Amino acid sequence: MITPELLERINALARKKRTHGLSEEETQEQANLRRMYLDSIKEQVKGMLDHIEFVDQPKAQYLHQTNITLGQKVFH
Numbered sequence: 629m630i631t632p633e634l635l636e637r638i639n640a641l642a643r644k645k646r647t648h649g650l651s652e653e654e655t656q657e658q659a660n661l662r663r664m665y666l667d668s669i670k671e672q673v674k675g676m677l678d679h680i681e682f683v684d685q686p687k688a689q690y691l692h693q694t695n696i697t698l699g700q701k702v703f704h
Contacts (some may be wrong), residue, residue, distance in 0.1 A: 637661060678698045 641658040644650060650658065 630665060634661060634665065638665060 638661050641650065641654060641661070644654070645658070676677070
């Protein structure tokens, strides 16, 4: 899970890297934190995709329900 503390530490290491450079331990910590962050994002995306439900409608029914608005005119 992405916590505010995790984000703050990632950002602090990024700022330090730009200004002073990082020690070997800090470089390893930064890599580990980035991996945790990316894994968390991937988990969130997978969770959202798992809850997507596809509804199969006949094409004619779908086209009948679609309205297209161009300027002041509405096309059905």
